[in-house]
Amino acid sequence: MLTYDLKKRGKQPxxxxxxxxxxxxxxxxxxxxxxxxxxxxxxxxxLGVSIQTVQNAYGQLVSEGYxxxxxxxxxxxxxxxxxxxxxxQAVKQPLPNERPAASGWQxxxxxxxxxRELFPFSAWAKITRxxxxxxxxxxxxPLPHNGLPALRKAIAAYLKRYKGISxxxxxxxxxxxxxxxxxxxxxxxxADQIYALEDPGYRKISRIYQSEGAACVWIPAxxxxxxxxxxxxxxxQVVHVSPSxxxxxxxxxxxxxRQKLLHWAEGKKSRYIIEDDYDSEFRYLGRPIPPIxxxxxxxxxxxxxxxxxTLSPAIRISYLILPPHLLERYHRKLGFLSCTxxxxxxxTLARFIETGLFERHLNRSIRAYKLRRDEIIHLIREAxxxxxxxxxxxxxxxxxxxFKNLNDxxxxxxxxxxxxxxxxxxxxxxxxxxxxxxxxxxxxxGVDPRTLQSALQMLPVHPPASKTAAR
Numbered sequence: 001m002l003t004y005d006l007k008k009r010g011k012q013p014x015x016x017x018x019x020x021x022x023x024x025x026x027x028x029x030x031x032x033x034x035x036x037x038x039x040x041x042x043x044x045x046x047l048g049v050s051i052q053t054v055q056n057a058y059g060q061l062v063s064e065g066y067x068x069x070x071x072x073x074x075x076x077x078x079x080x081x082x083x084x085x086x087x088x089q090a091v092k093q094p095l096p097n098e099r100p101a102a103s104g105w106q107x108x109x110x111x112x113x114x115x116r117e118l119f120p121f122s123a124w125a126k127i128t129r130x131x132x133x134x135x136x137x138x139x140x141x142p143l144p145h146n147g148l149p150a151l152r153k154a155i156a157a158y159l160k161r162y163k164g165i166s167x168x169x170x171x172x173x174x175x176x177x178x179x180x181x182x183x184x185x186x187x188x189x190x191a192d193q194i195y196a197l198e199d200p201g202y203r204k205i206s207r208i209y210q211s212e213g214a215a216c217v218w219i220p221a222x223x224x225x226x227x228x229x230x231x232x233x234x235x236x237q238v239v240h241v242s243p244s245x246x247x248x249x250x251x252x253x254x255x256x257x258r259q260k261l262l263h264w265a266e267g268k269k270s271r272y273i274i275e276d277d278y279d280s281e282f283r284y285l286g287r288p289i290p291p292i293x294x295x296x297x298x299x300x301x302x303x304x305x306x307x308x309x310t311l312s313p314a315i316r317i318s319y320l321i322l323p324p325h326l327l328e329r330y331h332r333k334l335g336f337l338s339c340t341x342x343x344x345x346x347x348t349l350a351r352f353i354e355t356g357l358f359e360r361h362l363n364r365s366i367r368a369y370k371l372r373r374d375e376i377i378h379l380i381r382e383a384x385x386x387x388x389x390x391x392x393x394x395x396x397x398x399x400x401x402x403f404k405n406l407n408d409x410x411x412x413x414x415x416x417x418x419x420x421x422x423x424x425x426x427x428x429x430x431x432x433x434x435x436x437x438x439x440x441x442x443x444x445x446g447v448d449p450r451t452l453q454s455a456l457q458m459l460p461v462h463p464p465a466s467k468t469a470a471r
Contacts, residue, residue, distance in 0.1 A: 001038055001046050002031075014049055015056035022057065026066050026077050033079040037067060106419035106455040112397045113446030114312050118368055120361050124348065127357075131347045138347065143339040146330075147174025147319075148346035154353040155319055162281075162359065163288055165303075167321050173330070176316040176340035178278065178306050179208055184320070184337075185274060185302065186212035188330055189238055193270070196236035198226050200428035200435065202247050205240055205276075218430040221246070225253035228260035237270045244280035244289040248428045248441045250392030250399055258292050265300035277305045281362055283395045284370045299323030307349065309397065310362055317341050317349055369397060375449040376442065383456045397445040400425065407437045410463050415440075418458040 002022065009017035025031045038046070040054045047054075058075055061067045067075050131139070138148070146152070152169040159165040175181045182205060186195075191213035197206055199218035206216045217234045219226040225246065231239060241261070243253035253261075265271045275292050283289065293303040306318035322330060339346075352358050377390055380401055391400035403411055408424040415422045422442075426435035 002043060004047065006047060006049070015053045015060070018047070018049070018053065019057040019060045022061060023064075023066050026061075026080050027082065029080075029082060031077045033077055035077045036073075037075040037077065039074060104419075105421040106458075107447055107452050108421045109440070109442050109444070109447065110421050110423045111446070112309075112443040114309070115365075115368060115372075115445065118361075118365050119312055120352075120357065123357050123361075124352065127348050127351050127355075128344070131344065131351070136347065139343050141343075143341075143343055143346070145335055145337055145339055147172065147339050147341065148343065148350060151346045151350040151353075152319075154350045158353050158358065163294075164290060165293060165321075167293075168324075171321050171324060171327065173320045173322065174339060174341055174346065175318050175320065177308065178276070178304060178318045179204070180316075180340055181304055181318055181320045182208045183212055184334065185238075186214050187334060188326070189272060190214075193237040194235055196226075196231055196234055196239040197430075198241060198246065199430045200248055200425060201240075201430075202242075203428060203430075206430075220434070221249070221251075223249070223251055225251065225257045225261075228257070228264050231261075231264055232267075237268070238272050238274060239264075240274040240276060241292075242276045242278060243292055244277055245282075245396040247278070247396075248398065248400070248425060250396055252289055252395070258295060262292065262295060262298070262300060266298045271300065273301045275301050275303045277303065279309045279396050280305075281310055282366055282369055282397055284366065284373070285394045289395075293321065296323075299325050302326075310358075310365065311349075315345060315349070317345060369445055372447075372449065373399070373444055376444045376447060376452065379449060379452055379456060380442075383459070391439075398441060398443045401440045401442050403438045403440060405438070406463055407466055408435075408439075410466055411438065411440050413467075414459065414463040417460050417464075418455045420452075420455050 002025070004018065004021040006014060006017060012020075022031070022037070031037070037043075037058070040051050040058065044051045044054045058067065058069075062069055062075075065078055066080070067077055069075055149169065151174060152172040155172055156167055156169045159167065173181075173184075175184060186209055194215050194217055195206075195209050196217050196219050197209075198221045200221065201218075206218075209216055217236055219231050219234060219236075219239070221227070225243060226239075226241065239261070241253070243258060243261075245252065261273060265273050273292060273296075277291055280288055280291070291301075291303060293301045300323065302323065303321040304318065307315060308318065311317075349358075352361075377399070380388060380390070384403070387404050389402040389404070391402055406414075408426050411424060412422060422440050424435070425439035425441060426432040426437075428441070429435045
């Protein structure tokens, strides 16, 4: 007769503890295959529990295939192959630590973060409550695969007002972040195409394209963008650019270079330009730079942008604008995919834009980030004087600081001694040896000027001696 100490069950329900005990005996071989188990009535009497408790335990075991019920005969243990303990030990691996390790840096210039105090908590919460109280049927219905119509219309109207871009809401696709949209683009345009990337550039883009099976080539970029002539000789069919504020150099592609890029795309039917306008809203002098999309009359530009920089990366909402002639291909090839952004967030963002709150929030953010940028630049110039030049500091959330007479490793070692994490332009080159020395990339949006001031005071008086010869 099966005997178990039910006092050891802790807070588990009786039936569940009994089920686990019997299951363990089957797995360990204590109950042999085809061995008959006690009847529900006899086991209940033996253990001092109700017949219902035993029935529930047996029922769970039957559902999971550990025992079988034979009519008028009872319950029998099913065959169980015990795993080889040597195999189990060999494959067992420690679980990764899911908690991100603390950086330990006083200042981190290697990444941008959104200022928490800028997020419109009250307005966002108010609209969220309104949407929920209205009990809109759209919250409980499947979303169109290309996104909520209300949000797509709101984005189209915003682009018309703010950037002078005229597009139909039907051309706009909503996705959970630009990384998702990068993958979607490869699925749409084809993994058999060659994708050209700016060098230097944001390195994650190539990793995503390559993870989708696409081949990548890197096109050298100078102070005003990549070379169209080099692109022509690269055999690439698709080029990914950030012309309004290039990362990491911060340069703006001039009109003539944009025209050459469009001429390249118009040269063959299969060629396209992916215009990544990731932080172009943060323009501190004059109006936002018009995108290449505005100049495109041959339907060669696929434009994308995100709300991660302007609102929060936690609100994973980005959008892609397709040329009209690619819509049919998109619906045919990818229309089976579900929209990756929740209805609640899309309804909330749509109303946030429709009511003008987004543009008010954007203007407030631009003022705050300009002030922070000016404070950071002042502290750097105060600390290093004429030994540093600031490059391309009038837009975006980063700029280049050129430290004269220092190489990249000297800069990193010197700043590290004061608890400052910093990257250099060479870190973003596909071929780092081609990068100019001494250019630090300053991502400043999440840096507290007071903390930076204290950290700079901890810098050693003199930079470390060069360990490597200049490239």
